[in-house]
Amino acid sequence: MGLSGTRSQATRPRPPSARGAPKAQAPSFKEVERFPQDAGPDAKGRSRWPQRAPFFSQRGGHRIFAAVYDPVTAPLERAVLGAHRSALLAGIGGLVLDVGAGTGANLAHFRSAGKVVAAEPDPWMRGRLATKAAGAPVPVEVRGDAAEALGFEDATFDAVVCTCVLCSVRDLPAALSEVRRVLRPGGRLAVLEHVRAADGFAKWQRTLQPIWSCFNAGCHPDRDIAGAITQAGFVFQSTETFDPMPSWVLARPWLKAVAVPAAKASA
């Protein structure tokens, strides 16, 4: 399946270089600031990117968060998340959209995909993503689309992947509506997300969310992700919850699931 009708990438500025890339490729900060336009305006004409400016962020993205993301998450990836990513993604085939692909943590786990479109609006994350894309086991196209404004025609993708991103999108219902729109009938939504706790811990997640978000690039630990997916018109094919984090970490428990668009009710 091709990507005809998608927005052209040709005129976009280059992403910031990842660590180790030649210095000459690093854009000026002014150039980085132009990236928010990639995400497109929302219904009220406001830029969707950057989000509210949390502590430790810079206009146009989260430079420090992007720099520390891989080293900080590496122990968790090795111990737990990597295996869950593999189990979720190894069998995902066809044309796949990875929403909020970050630094590319999923890329090594795609084995059956014909092509992965990795969309990441944060230029600092995207620079690292582009580096990993070059060594991925399947073809990868890197783009800057925000989840709430995916620049693809309806029913473009065989599968959409959301990992550790639905906690961060600005408008969760709008993002899931876009995911459903670009997914072909019968296509699969694969998610690996931390979700709101089912017990009294949810109160702490809600109370401490503002400060947690500041230090975690806009992450909301108190979102009912499964409920939002159902609300958006999906039916779960499989779900698994697991709780790999220490009890004080707000980002727990986790959900690994596959959902498909609910069949439209016949008139």
Ligand SMILES: C[S@@+](CC[C@H](N)C(=O)[O-])C[C@H]1O[C@@H](n2cnc3c(N)ncnc32)[C@H](O)[C@@H]1O
């Ligand atoms: C915690 S990182 C996860 C990255 C990657 N998916 C992973 O599994 O490691 C969250 C990512 O969501 C991206 N993000 C935040 N808001 C977004 C939005 N509205 N649309 C798409 N991506 C978004 C951030 O830039 C960041 O790269």
